[in-house]
Amino acid sequence: MSLPQAHLTILRKDAHKEVRSFFPGDYVIGRGVEADIRIDTPLISRAHARLTIKERECLIEDLDSANGTFINGERIGSVTVLRPEEHIMLGPSVTLEIRQMPAPAAAALSIGARHEALRKLLPPEFLHEKKYEPGNVIAQGGMGSVLSAREVTIQREVAMKVMLDSEEPTELMRFIAEAKITGQLEHPNIVPVHELGVDDKEQVFYTMKYVRGRTLRQIIDDLFEAQPETVKNHPLPQLLTIFQKVCDAVAFAHSRGVIHRDLKPENFMVGDFGEVLVMDWGLAKVLDPTSNLALSYDGHSIIRTGVREELHAEEKRSGNVLGTPQYMAPEQAYGQHDDLDVRTDVYALGAILHHLLTLRPPIEGESPRDIMTKVAAGEFQPARNATQGSRRLPHLPHGKVPDALSAVASKAMANSAPNRYQTVRDLQADIQAYQAGFATTAEQAGKVKQGLLLLRRQRYLVGSFVIILALLAVFVAQLQRERRTAEQTLLRLRAAAPALAEQARNFLNHGQTREAVEKIAFAVDLEPENADYARLQGDALTADLQIPAAVSAYHHALARKPDDAFARDSLALDEKILANHGDGTALTKETFRELATLAQQQNRPEAAIFRTLAATTR
Numbered sequence: 001m002s003l004p005q006a007h008l009t010i011l012r013k014d015a016h017k018e019v020r021s022f023f024p025g026d027y028v029i030g031r032g033v034e035a036d037i038r039i040d041t042p043l044i045s046r047a048h049a050r051l052t053i054k055e056r057e058c059l060i061e062d063l064d065s066a067n068g069t070f071i072n073g074e075r076i077g078s079v080t081v082l083r084p085e086e087h088i089m090l091g092p093s094v095t096l097e098i099r100q101m102p103a104p105a106a107a108a109l110s111i112g113a114r115h116e117a118l119r120k121l122l123p124p125e126f127l128h129e130k131k132y133e134p135g136n137v138i139a140q141g142g143m144g145s146v147l148s149a150r151e152v153t154i155q156r157e158v159a160m161k162v163m164l165d166s167e168e169p170t171e172l173m174r175f176i177a178e179a180k181i182t183g184q185l186e187h188p189n190i191v192p193v194h195e196l197g198v199d200d201k202e203q204v205f206y207t208m209k210y211v212r213g214r215t216l217r218q219i220i221d222d223l224f225e226a227q228p229e230t231v232k233n234h235p236l237p238q239l240l241t242i243f244q245k246v247c248d249a250v251a252f253a254h255s256r257g258v259i260h261r262d263l264k265p266e267n268f269m270v271g272d273f274g275e276v277l278v279m280d281w282g283l284a285k286v287l288d289p290t291s292n293l294a295l296s297y298d299g300h301s302i303i304r305t306g307v308r309e310e311l312h313a314e315e316k317r318s319g320n321v322l323g324t325p326q327y328m329a330p331e332q333a334y335g336q337h338d339d340l341d342v343r344t345d346v347y348a349l350g351a352i353l354h355h356l357l358t359l360r361p362p363i364e365g366e367s368p369r370d371i372m373t374k375v376a377a378g379e380f381q382p383a384r385n386a387t388q389g390s391r392r393l394p395h396l397p398h399g400k401v402p403d404a405l406s407a408v409a410s411k412a413m414a415n416s417a418p419n420r421y422q423t424v425r426d427l428q429a430d431i432q433a434y435q436a437g438f439a440t441t442a443e444q445a446g447k448v449k450q451g452l453l454l455l456r457r458q459r460y461l462v463g464s465f466v467i468i469l470a471l472l473a474v475f476v477a478q479l480q481r482e483r484r485t486a487e488q489t490l491l492r493l494r495a496a497a498p499a500l501a502e503q504a505r506n507f508l509n510h511g512q513t514r515e516a517v518e519k520i521a522f523a524v525d526l527e528p529e530n531a532d533y534a535r536l537q538g539d540a541l542t543a544d545l546q547i548p549a550a551v552s553a554y555h556h557a558l559a560r561k562p563d564d565a566f567a568r569d570s571l572a573l574d575e576k577i578l579a580n581h582g583d584g585t586a587l588t589k590e591t592f593r594e595l596a597t598l599a600q601q602q603n604r605p606e607a608a609i610f611r612t613l614a615a616t617t618r
Contacts, residue, residue: 006021008098009096009097010037011094012094021145021164022053022140022145025136026051029051030045035048036140037051039094041091043092043093045065048090049090065091066091071088131197135149144161144175147159149207159207161205178280182281185252187252191279193206193207194207213275215267217265219265223395240431240434243356244428244431246349247431248428257286260345261345262348263348264326264348265352267280283322285340325372327351328347328348329343329348329375330415333376339417346427349427351413357383358383359386362380362381363379383410404434407443408443496526497533498523501520504540508605511608513543516544520540524556535553535570537556539570539599542606547578550574587613
């Protein structure tokens with residue numbers, strides 16, 4: 001498990017320098033989004049070269065790039081072994097320096113020092129004999145690499161995060177804190193941690209669920225490239241569902257006193273079967289539960305890491321800015337660690353929503369410093385501006401960013417934290433309002449806009465009225481001319497009754513009792529002799545707490561179908577309610593429980609409605 005590493009220094013012509021560490025494996029270097037080592041520079045090809053890191057050597061191969069790969073000034077054409085101190089150029093603008101580090105014997109922290117540090121941070125029972133067989137590197141992060149691995153005892157495939165060698169004890173504390181925080185945040189949309197441990201070489205690791213799928217960033221990049229399959233499978237409603245699941249995870253973390261501080265599309269895994277998991281809690285911060293910064297803390301057991309105070313003190317001492325600039329709140333960009341709270345994550349979620357809508361990060365620049373300057377100044381364009389002119393985005397309705405969602409993203413990204421949504425739940429409420437066809441608080445819709453939204457929400461009801469009125473007009477006109485034609489029109493009207501009854505059932509399934517009452521009333525009017533429709537009308541009226549009308553409907557059903565046991569039992573309970581409560585408007589918790597029990601016995605969806613009413617009634 002203790003593998004050698006290669007340290008790769010990437011130096012661009014603009015003097016931007018980046019240092020990264022890699023375990024053995026094959027890595028494609030290029031400008032394309034699919035590259036393992038991405039260098040977004042114009043003179044680099046999408047897949048420029050392949051770097052192969054082995055235990056004792058490194059090799060490089062040019063992948064038919066336009067501007068070539070050079071070693072010591074000579075262009076290479078095949079796989080070439082790299083020797084120490086060789087000068088590597090990718091095209092005319094990027095220099096690579098590769099330094100191969102041996103396995104643990106020459107690691108930055110000696111075995112003895114690492115052993116002592118680990119003993120202070122982890123109890124002895126964390127040291128086990130070998131339980132995992134590591135595989136290939138599947139991801140690379142700032143503090144560690146993620147490998148595929150197989151758990152020997154039960155032959156389960158897991159993901160194993162292994163810490164990169166570091167001279168900083170703080171990095172070891174942060175790595176262990178990441179495992180503990182992630183493991184204690186047990187939520188369907190947070191990656192489950194299986195085990196935190198140390199191997200026989202004193203290398204700390206933790207294992208977690210192996211998620212097969214793609215990151216949200218990969219999905220966004222494919223949408224930007226208009227990949228047909230991704231466009232088909234990820235329209236805006238699907239993306240908003242993914243976003244809401246991410247928000248669920250973050251809101252749960254906030255309820256436990258934890259902020260993520262590095263929310264970005266790359267940290268969200270979307271599984272092959274619809275799973276959405278928030279990953280990489282390496283920069284997560286446990287807030288002081290007694291502080292007013294823990295705005296969403298719900299009083300449950302606070303997350304324990306054992307090193308909260310030490311990490312907080314180190315952050316204040318170093319003054320380092322932690323996070324990803326394009327999704328970083330201004331207070332985070334300023335390095336104001338004491339001022340970070342749940343609204344810092346709200347900003348990041350707003351930036352991610354902006355990215356989902358426009359398929360580009362909300363703030364871009366020539367360098368991280370340039371981006372952070374714009375972040376601090378609040379310099380970003382509203383999402384709706386991305387589709388001004390002729391540009392159309394394939395995942396959006398009519399190719400345009402909805403004004404409501406643009407307003408939501410902008411409010412979440414407000415420069416001042418008090419002007420943002422104060423909790424993730426507030427942000428989610430506006431997303432839900434948009435999805436349900438209501439105005440969001442962010443857009444401050446006027447009466448005209450709210451009226452248009454009302455018509456849009458009721459388009460099925462309005463459409464039903466229009467159809468019925470049109471058919472009645474035809475019926476009257478035909479009646480004046482010819483009885484036979486009128487009878488045919490009436491038959492067409494009655495043919496709509498099953499659809500109306502089905503719509504009523506769907507409304508009951510979603511707890512929309514008033515709409516269900518309206519739909520089934522139409523069906524009963526069209527087919528008054530249909531006992532099933534009459535009983536369904538009684539069920540809908542009872543769910544809407546119109547008990548006297550429900551009693552009448554059940555009598556109507558039993559007059560046409562005397563052996564209907566469901567109608568008879570429902571009638572008996574409603575008549576009992578009227579006897580005990582007069583008109584049936586002021587019902588007790590026990591009455592709602594009786595209604596829920598009967599609905600459950602009859603396998604009716606109203607059971608959920610009555611349970612909710614029982615729970616909210618004193």
